[in-house]
Amino acid sequence: MRSLERRTWYIITNSLLGLWMLGAIAAVTAHRFLPHSTWLMVHVTMLGAVSTAILIWSQHFADTLTRRQAPGGRASLGIRLGLHTAGAALVVAGVLTSTMPLILAGAVLVAAAAVMHAITMTLQLRGALTSRFGPLVRFYAVSAVWLIVGVGLGFWMSQVPADDPLRARLFVAHVTVNLLGWVGTTVLGTVILFWPTVLHARMRPADGSRSPLVLTASILGIVLVLAGATADALPLVAVGAAVWLVALALVLFEGTRQMADAARLSYAGLSIGAALCWLAVCAVFLAAGIGSALTWAIAVDRLAWIVQPFIAGFAVQIVLGALSYLLPVIMGRPNARKRSEAELDRGAVFRVATINAGIATYLLPVPSVVKVLLSLVVFAVFIAFLVLAVRAVVVGLRERKAEPAPATHAPGAQLRIGTKPEQAKPRRAVSGQLVTAASVVLLAVAGGIAVDPAAAGINTTGGSEVAATGETTTLEVTVDGMRFVPDVLEVPAGDRLVVEFTNTGTDVHDLTFANGVASQRLAPGESETIDVGVISDDMAGWCSVTGHRAMGMELSVVAVGALGESDEIAAHDHGDMADAGEAAAADLDFHLSPDAGFVPYDAALDPAPEGDVHEITLPVTERDVEVAPGVTQTLWMFDGAAPGPVLRGSVGDVFDVTLVNNGTMGHSIDFHAGTLAPDEPMRTIMPGESLEYSFTATRAGIWMYHCATMPMSSHIANGMFGAVIIDPPDLAPVDHEFVLVQSEFYLGDAGGTVDPDAVATQLPDIVAFNGYANQYRDVPLEAAAGDTVRFWVLDAGPNIASSFHVIGGQFHTVWKEGDYTLKDGGSTGVGGAQALDLAPAQGGFVELAFPDPGTYPFVSHYMSDAEKGATGAVHVTT
Structure with a gap:
C-alpha cells in the first residue's frame, strides 16, 4: 500500500510537469499569434516545466541522499x-496582459516557493545521518537561493525602461543567475551521483569527493557575475562565468570516465550526456562572448543567442533524460520497470542524434527556411517523449498488476545507489538509427537551402610619391548618426595612418578610403583597426554601404605639409566605390529583347489563400539580377524577387510576417496594409537578425510594402518593395486578374547597386512593370476575346507617378485607393475611363473586356516613362 501511494504521488506530481510541457508545446505552436512570444516560450519552458521538475526531483534525491523525509x-x-x-501562471498571465500587479504577485509566490525549498533542503540535511553523498543536498539549497535572486532581478528589470543602460546589466545578471545558478547548480549537484547511476557505471571511492570544491566554484562564479553587473564591470562578469565553468569541468572530468565504463546504452544516458555537452558549450560561449563584448548591449545580444541552445540542447534534454530513467524506477517491480524502460528507449539513438544534429545545424548560419524546418524536426522529436512517457506509465502499471509482489524488496521509488550494473542491452541497429537521423536532418537542410551570394569589390587608386617618415599616426573614428566623428583626419605627410x-552607430557601416583600403562591414558596437598606409596626399574616406555616403558619411584625410594640394578628394567626391566602374546605363537599349529562355515575372494573380491567418517568411537577399536586356544590377529583394511576393487576403485577415535579414546591411519592412505603432515592427535589423511583424487588414486596397531603412529612396529603388492586396467585399469574379507594380531603376555601375545621387535627381534610367523593362512587350500576357480582365496596379515609386492605359481598350470599372470611381459604366451604364492615375504608393484596379483578337499594348501614359520600359502587351486570342 505504501509503495502504491508513493508511486501514485509521483504520477500526480509529474502530471503537473506534463501540463507545463503541454503549455510549452502550445506556446511554441501558437507563438506567432501571441504577444511577447519569445519571452513566453522561454519562461513557460524554464520557469514552468524545468523548474517544476527541479522542485519534484531535487526533493526525491534529497530524500534518498539523506535517507529521511x-x-x-x-x-x-x-x-x-x-x-x-x-x-x-500569474507571471505569464501578467506579461501577456501587461498587468504589473499580476507579475508582482506571481514573482512573490515563486520566490516564496524558492525560500521554502531552500529552508527545507537545509533542515533536511542538518537532521540527517552522515552519508557519503548527503552533502550534495547543499547544491539544492544554494540553487533555490539563486532562484530567489533571479526572480528579483527579473521583476526589477521589468520596471526599467528599455533604453536605460541598467536594463542590459540586469538582463545579463538575470539570465546568468537563472541558467547557471538555479538550473546549472542543481544539475551539477545531481549528476555527480545520478550520472553513473543512469549509466550503471562503477563508482570509484574518490568519485564525488570534489563536490565541495564544485559547489564553492559555482557559488563564487555567480557572485562574481552579480558583482560585475552591479559595478558595471563586464570583464568581472566574464571572470565569473569562467569560474563557474571550472566547477562544470570538475564534474565532467569524473563523468567522462564514468561514461567509458557505461554498461548500458539508453535514451536516459544518451540524452543526459548530450545535455551536459550543451551545458559545456553554452558556458564556454558565455564566458568568451561576454569577455570579448565591448558593451553591455553586445553582451545582451550574445547572451540571447546562448539561451536557445541552453534551453533546447541542455535544459529540455536533461529533464527528458532524467525522467526517462526515473519514471520506470517508480514502477517498482522488475518486470514493470523493464517494460517502462523499453517504451522510453524506443528509437533512443535516432531521437538523441536527430535532436542534437538538428540543434547544431540550426545554430549555423543557414537560411531561415532551413532553420524553420530543423526546428520543426527537433520539436516533433521532443513531443514524441510525452507520447512514450504516457505509454511507459500505462504499460508499467499494467505489468505491475500482473506481476506478483516479491517477498522482500526495497521501496520502489528509491534511487538505488551502488547496485550491481544491469546486463547491457544489445545495441540494435545503432548504425541504422544514426543513418536515419542524419538523413532526416539532411533532408530538412536540403528542403530549405537557398544560396544567395553577396559580393562587392572596391577598386584602388594611387597617390603621389612622398618620402616616408617612419612615424605612425593613430587616430580614432566613431559614428554619430550618419556622420563620421571626426570627419577631418590631419596626418603629417609621410606618416603611416592607422x-x-x-x-558606435545603429546600422551596419564600414570605412573605405580612396586608396582602396577599407574595413569590413561592422555591426553596431564592433571595431576594427585599419592600416591606411603612408599618407602622401589629401584623400577621401566614406562608408560604402549603398546610400550612406549620400547621407553624409564622408571624411577627409588631410596630408599636413604635403608639397602640393592633391585632387584626390575632388576626384572621389561622388559615388560609393573607390573608382567608378562602367555605368550600367551605357548598356541600355530599349529596342533589344531578352535572351531566349527568358521567364518574365508572373503577373497572373491567384485568389487569396484559404483561412484568415497568413504566415509568411520574407528573407532579405542580395543577388545580381537582369533588369533590362544585357543590364544587370545587384538588387536587395524580399524573398528573392523584385517586386517581392504579392500577398493577398480579405478584410479582417491577420498577416504574421517574419522578416529575416540575410543581406549585408541593415533592412526593415513597412506594410501600408496595417495600422500600428511603427517603433518596433518597422525597426531596422542587422544582418543575421529577424523580426516578427503582425498586422490585421482592416481596409481594402492594393497596399505597398517596402524597406523603411534610410536612405529609403535607395532601398526602394534597389528592389525592396512589394504589394499586399486586400479584396474589397463582394469583389465580382472576372476571367483573368493580373498585378502590375511600377517602379524605377537608377542604375549604378554594371552589376552594382542603385546610384543614390541619381535617385535624388528623380530622373530614372528605367521605368518598369514588375521589375524588368518591357518584359510583357516581349512576352505578352494572355487573354481571350470577350474575357473580362482586371488589372491591379501599384505605383511603388520611389519618385514618379503613373498613368496606366491600355491601348485599344476602355475601362468600364475603375477602383482607386479604396473605392470605385467608376463601376460597370457608372450611373449611365455607358461611362468609361482611359487611364488610372497613381502617385507613388497609390494603387487600384481597372477592368475591361477586349472586343477582338489582337495585341493590346499597355503603358504608363507618361510617355517618356513608357519609352524607358513601362510598356507591355496583352495577346488576345479568339
Whole structure:
C-alpha cells in the first residue's frame, strides 16, 4: 500500500510537469499569434516545466541522499509546487496582459516557493545521518537561493525602461543567475551521483569527493557575475562565468570516465550526456562572448543567442533524460520497470542524434527556411517523449498488476545507489538509427537551402610619391548618426595612418578610403583597426554601404605639409566605390529583347489563400539580377524577387510576417496594409537578425510594402518593395486578374547597386512593370476575346507617378485607393475611363473586356516613362 501511494504521488506530481510541457508545446505552436512570444516560450519552458521538475526531483534525491523525509513530508512539497505553479501562471498571465500587479504577485509566490525549498533542503540535511553523498543536498539549497535572486532581478528589470543602460546589466545578471545558478547548480549537484547511476557505471571511492570544491566554484562564479553587473564591470562578469565553468569541468572530468565504463546504452544516458555537452558549450560561449563584448548591449545580444541552445540542447534534454530513467524506477517491480524502460528507449539513438544534429545545424548560419524546418524536426522529436512517457506509465502499471509482489524488496521509488550494473542491452541497429537521423536532418537542410551570394569589390587608386617618415599616426573614428566623428583626419605627410574605427552607430557601416583600403562591414558596437598606409596626399574616406555616403558619411584625410594640394578628394567626391566602374546605363537599349529562355515575372494573380491567418517568411537577399536586356544590377529583394511576393487576403485577415535579414546591411519592412505603432515592427535589423511583424487588414486596397531603412529612396529603388492586396467585399469574379507594380531603376555601375545621387535627381534610367523593362512587350500576357480582365496596379515609386492605359481598350470599372470611381459604366451604364492615375504608393484596379483578337499594348501614359520600359502587351486570342 505504501509503495502504491508513493508511486501514485509521483504520477500526480509529474502530471503537473506534463501540463507545463503541454503549455510549452502550445506556446511554441501558437507563438506567432501571441504577444511577447519569445519571452513566453522561454519562461513557460524554464520557469514552468524545468523548474517544476527541479522542485519534484531535487526533493526525491534529497530524500534518498539523506535517507529521511523532508520536514512536512509530501505536504511540504505540495505547498511548494502549489505556490510555484500559481506564481508562474500569474507571471505569464501578467506579461501577456501587461498587468504589473499580476507579475508582482506571481514573482512573490515563486520566490516564496524558492525560500521554502531552500529552508527545507537545509533542515533536511542538518537532521540527517552522515552519508557519503548527503552533502550534495547543499547544491539544492544554494540553487533555490539563486532562484530567489533571479526572480528579483527579473521583476526589477521589468520596471526599467528599455533604453536605460541598467536594463542590459540586469538582463545579463538575470539570465546568468537563472541558467547557471538555479538550473546549472542543481544539475551539477545531481549528476555527480545520478550520472553513473543512469549509466550503471562503477563508482570509484574518490568519485564525488570534489563536490565541495564544485559547489564553492559555482557559488563564487555567480557572485562574481552579480558583482560585475552591479559595478558595471563586464570583464568581472566574464571572470565569473569562467569560474563557474571550472566547477562544470570538475564534474565532467569524473563523468567522462564514468561514461567509458557505461554498461548500458539508453535514451536516459544518451540524452543526459548530450545535455551536459550543451551545458559545456553554452558556458564556454558565455564566458568568451561576454569577455570579448565591448558593451553591455553586445553582451545582451550574445547572451540571447546562448539561451536557445541552453534551453533546447541542455535544459529540455536533461529533464527528458532524467525522467526517462526515473519514471520506470517508480514502477517498482522488475518486470514493470523493464517494460517502462523499453517504451522510453524506443528509437533512443535516432531521437538523441536527430535532436542534437538538428540543434547544431540550426545554430549555423543557414537560411531561415532551413532553420524553420530543423526546428520543426527537433520539436516533433521532443513531443514524441510525452507520447512514450504516457505509454511507459500505462504499460508499467499494467505489468505491475500482473506481476506478483516479491517477498522482500526495497521501496520502489528509491534511487538505488551502488547496485550491481544491469546486463547491457544489445545495441540494435545503432548504425541504422544514426543513418536515419542524419538523413532526416539532411533532408530538412536540403528542403530549405537557398544560396544567395553577396559580393562587392572596391577598386584602388594611387597617390603621389612622398618620402616616408617612419612615424605612425593613430587616430580614432566613431559614428554619430550618419556622420563620421571626426570627419577631418590631419596626418603629417609621410606618416603611416592607422585608424581605430568603432561603429558606435545603429546600422551596419564600414570605412573605405580612396586608396582602396577599407574595413569590413561592422555591426553596431564592433571595431576594427585599419592600416591606411603612408599618407602622401589629401584623400577621401566614406562608408560604402549603398546610400550612406549620400547621407553624409564622408571624411577627409588631410596630408599636413604635403608639397602640393592633391585632387584626390575632388576626384572621389561622388559615388560609393573607390573608382567608378562602367555605368550600367551605357548598356541600355530599349529596342533589344531578352535572351531566349527568358521567364518574365508572373503577373497572373491567384485568389487569396484559404483561412484568415497568413504566415509568411520574407528573407532579405542580395543577388545580381537582369533588369533590362544585357543590364544587370545587384538588387536587395524580399524573398528573392523584385517586386517581392504579392500577398493577398480579405478584410479582417491577420498577416504574421517574419522578416529575416540575410543581406549585408541593415533592412526593415513597412506594410501600408496595417495600422500600428511603427517603433518596433518597422525597426531596422542587422544582418543575421529577424523580426516578427503582425498586422490585421482592416481596409481594402492594393497596399505597398517596402524597406523603411534610410536612405529609403535607395532601398526602394534597389528592389525592396512589394504589394499586399486586400479584396474589397463582394469583389465580382472576372476571367483573368493580373498585378502590375511600377517602379524605377537608377542604375549604378554594371552589376552594382542603385546610384543614390541619381535617385535624388528623380530622373530614372528605367521605368518598369514588375521589375524588368518591357518584359510583357516581349512576352505578352494572355487573354481571350470577350474575357473580362482586371488589372491591379501599384505605383511603388520611389519618385514618379503613373498613368496606366491600355491601348485599344476602355475601362468600364475603375477602383482607386479604396473605392470605385467608376463601376460597370457608372450611373449611365455607358461611362468609361482611359487611364488610372497613381502617385507613388497609390494603387487600384481597372477592368475591361477586349472586343477582338489582337495585341493590346499597355503603358504608363507618361510617355517618356513608357519609352524607358513601362510598356507591355496583352495577346488576345479568339
